[in-house]
Amino acid sequence: MWELIQQNRRKSLVLFFLMGCCLVLLGYLLGAAYLGPNGGMIGISLALIIWLTLSLISFFAGDSIVLGISGAQEVTPDIHPQLFNVVEEMKIAASLPAMPKVYIIDSAAPNAFATGRKPETCAIAVTAGLLARLNRDELQGVVAHETSHVVNRDVLFMTFAGIMLGSIVLISEVFLRGLWYSGGSSRRYRSSSDRGGGQGAAIIAIVAIIFAILAPILAQLLYFAISRRREYLADASAVRLTRYPEGLASALAKIADSDEQLPRANKVTAPLYIVNPLKGEGKKLSDWTSTHPPISERIKILRGMAQGTGYLDYQQSFSLVTGTARLIPASGLKDTTAVPVRIASSESAVKPSEKSLKRGVGDLVRAMNGFLFLTCVCGLKIKIPPDFKQSSLPCPRCHRELQVPAAELATVAVGIEAALAEATYMRKSDGWESFQCACGKNLQLSPAFKESKIVCNSCGKSTTIVGNETK
Amino acid sequence: MAVLLVLLGIIVLVVIWLVGMYNSLVGLRNQVKNAWAQIDVQLKRRHDLIPNLVETAKGYMQHERGTLESVTNARSKAMGADSVGDKAKAEGELSGAISRFMLVVENYPDLKANQNFLALQEELTSTENKIAFSRQAYNDQVLFYNNKIQMFPSSIIAGMFNFQQSDFFELEDKGDREAPKIDFSQK
Numbered sequence: 001m002w003e004l005i006q007q008n009r010r011k012s013l014v015l016f017f018l019m020g021c022c023l024v025l026l027g028y029l030l031g032a033a034y035l036g037p038n039g040g041m042i043g044i045s046l047a048l049i050i051w052l053t054l055s056l057i058s059f060f061a062g063d064s065i066v067l068g069i070s071g072a073q074e075v076t077p078d079i080h081p082q083l084f085n086v087v088e089e090m091k092i093a094a095s096l097p098a099m100p101k102v103y104i105i106d107s108a109a110p111n112a113f114a115t116g117r118k119p120e121t122c123a124i125a126v127t128a129g130l131l132a133r134l135n136r137d138e139l140q141g142v143v144a145h146e147t148s149h150v151v152n153r154d155v156l157f158m159t160f161a162g163i164m165l166g167s168i169v170l171i172s173e174v175f176l177r178g179l180w181y182s183g184g185s186s187r188r189y190r191s192s193s194d195r196g197g198g199q200g201a202a203i204i205a206i207v208a209i210i211f212a213i214l215a216p217i218l219a220q221l222l223y224f225a226i227s228r229r230r231e232y233l234a235d236a237s238a239v240r241l242t243r244y245p246e247g248l249a250s251a252l253a254k255i256a257d258s259d260e261q262l263p264r265a266n267k268v269t270a271p272l273y274i275v276n277p278l279k280g281e282g283k284k285l286s287d288w289t290s291t292h293p294p295i296s297e298r299i300k301i302l303r304g305m306a307q308g309t310g311y312l313d314y315q316q317s318f319s320l321v322t323g324t325a326r327l328i329p330a331s332g333l334k335d336t337t338a339v340p341v342r343i344a345s346s347e348s349a350v351k352p353s354e355k356s357l358k359r360g361v362g363d364l365v366r367a368m369n370g371f372l373f374l375t376c377v378c379g380l381k382i383k384i385p386p387d388f389k390q391s392s393l394p395c396p397r398c399h400r401e402l403q404v405p406a407a408e409l410a411t412v413a414v415g416i417e418a419a420l421a422e423a424t425y426m427r428k429s430d431g432w433e434s435f436q437c438a439c440g441k442n443l444q445l446s447p448a449f450k451e452s453k454i455v456c457n458s459c460g461k462s463t464t465i466v467g468n469e470t471k
Numbered sequence: 472m473a474v475l476l477v478l479l480g481i482i483v484l485v486v487i488w489l490v491g492m493y494n495s496l497v498g499l500r501n502q503v504k505n506a507w508a509q510i511d512v513q514l515k516r517r518h519d520l521i522p523n524l525v526e527t528a529k530g531y532m533q534h535e536r537g538t539l540e541s542v543t544n545a546r547s548k549a550m551g552a553d554s555v556g557d558k559a560k561a562e563g564e565l566s567g568a569i570s571r572f573m574l575v576v577e578n579y580p581d582l583k584a585n586q587n588f589l590a591l592q593e594e595l596t597s598t599e600n601k602i603a604f605s606r607q608a609y610n611d612q613v614l615f616y617n618n619k620i621q622m623f624p625s626s627i628i629a630g631m632f633n634f635q636q637s638d639f640f641e642l643e644d645k646g647d648r649e650a651p652k653i654d655f656s657q658k
Binding site (some may be wrong): 081082085086092093241314452466 | 522546594600604608
């Protein structure tokens with residue numbers, strides 16, 4: 001597993017280095033074209049300064065920028081306990097040092113992404129539409145994919161590669177536009193100053209123009225190659241974590257099915273998502289110019305993994321489906337321990353209707369914004385906004401007067417914590433026993449005591465006695 | 472003089488290497504311990520959840536006394552187990568009892584509609600998963616550690632400072648790995 005991550009890092013570094021060369025060459029050529037033969041160095045340093053500034057900004061504020069752009073909102077466990085449970089499960093499976101922060105994006109389009117330059121400070125964001133559509137196993141698959149991005153350091157790497165691409169595009173754009181508007185004046189200046197080098201300068205200028213047009217395209221292709229590879233690898237790691245390829249496969253199928261657009265995604269943040277959020281564009285363009293591998297192919301690979309869930313199984317299925325080279329380096333395949341597929345979690349597989357799906361999305365977003373939910377006796381669910389001041393209201397359907405609970409969210413998660421806080425004690429024998437209540441007082445149990453609960457007479461807390469009913 | 476210096480240099484390098492090896496072994500051993508503690512946390516949580524679950528289900532499932540009792544009994548047995556082997560066996564039995572209980576629950580629509588029960592069920596499913604995943608992480612860790620102890624050259628250091636191999640956390644009861652069979656003849 002560690003060799004895999006390392007090899008993966010090394011290969012990415014090579015691509016990263018190539019992109020760096022693109023940037024340096026671009027800087028040199030543009031400098032030389034604008035400022036004469038000695039301007040090359042100035043061009044290089046300018047290009048590097050731009051890249052460094054952008055990198056530093058993204059390193060220290062990238063997470064909050066990305067989360068801000070996507071409109072993600074940090075949530076507490078009581079909004080969606082299942083999502084938190086699933087994230088914690090993946091945290092355990094991937095041995096992350098800390099629990100990732102959990103964000104929900106207010107959008108009906110199903111998608112998800114992860115950010116965080118190191119595992120200690122990562123965050124996982126999912127859309128409300130995703131939560132409404134997927135069942136437990138599918139959600140687990142998606143979260144595992146995102147966790148894998150964090151574990152494999154994809155987030156860090158893709159951010160830097162993205163910045164590199166951005167700088168290249170920025171510099172060549174500025175150059176080309178500058179040429180368009182002020183080309184005449186600079187040429188006149190140069191031809192009058194150095195007559196001898198006029199021809200050389202002209203050649204450099206032409207090469208610079210060609211390179212300024214080609215570099216962004218080249219860098220983009222490299223960037224896409226890195227991005228697609230990382231998606232496959234994250235799929236492989238996700239299956240290894242969950243041991244259940246069908247979960248991720250059917251999640252991807254469901255995501256592909258929806259034709260909803262994520263309005264706040266853009267070209268820069270697109271590679272972070274689990275599937276390309278810019279659907280309309282992705283379909284038209286060919287495989288070479290896409291940040292994500294085609295979903296149908298990803299699903300086919302996952303469904304082809306019948307025997308096990310190790311990296312070896314993914315590699316076999318991968319070469320079978322794509323018919324091409326290897327994805328996972330040999331060192332990552334050394335671990336040949338069979339990893340069997342686990343059984344699906346017991347959950348009724350009811351397909352939500354379009355209407356209940358929309359309702360689920362709406363309710364989730366309302367819960368995030370502090371709405372209260374009241375269920376009337378007639379079955380109507382009433383949503384009460386957080387700024388509602390009255391203590392009661394009539395039901396819109398049956399006109400019963402309903403009490404509004406005083407500004408507290410009646411959440412189930414809190415109920416569980418309370419239930420857990422309620423202490424239990426196991427009977428060990430039929431004789432006299434004593435144990436300590438949570439308040440510190442010693443409680444005695446007589447052999448004749450057959451109740452299932454005992455109330456402490458100093459703090460009033462009740463303790464469940466287990467073991468009485470079996471004797 | 473030069474030969475002496477070279478010899479001294481080699482000795483210093485070897486000592487540094489030995490110290491590094493020893494430290495990495497200690498680090499690995501601590502990681503195994505930490506992984507075990509993770510399992511323990513989840514097992515404890517499962518033990519805490521079961522009485523609440525049984526309490527909620529009791530009112531709805533009068534005819535399933537046997538199922539509920541087997542869960543409670545498996546729980547008390549698991550809480551009493553000490554060694555890694557015993558614990559793995561008892562917890563395996565508890566997992567089996569819980570999954571049988573969850574299958575029986577499917578026959579009680581009223582119970583499945585109970586909000587409190589649904590939340591408890593989600594908690595229990597999640598805890599089961601967390602146990603499985605922490606077990607997986609623990610076993611990976613143990614494999615790595617045991618390999619290190621057995622392989623040359625770290626095996627020398629391991630032998631010198633008496634690093635013991637760790638046990639894997641395996642489910643003893645083979646039956647638990649398969650999905651439980653459902654008997655329709657009773658209905």
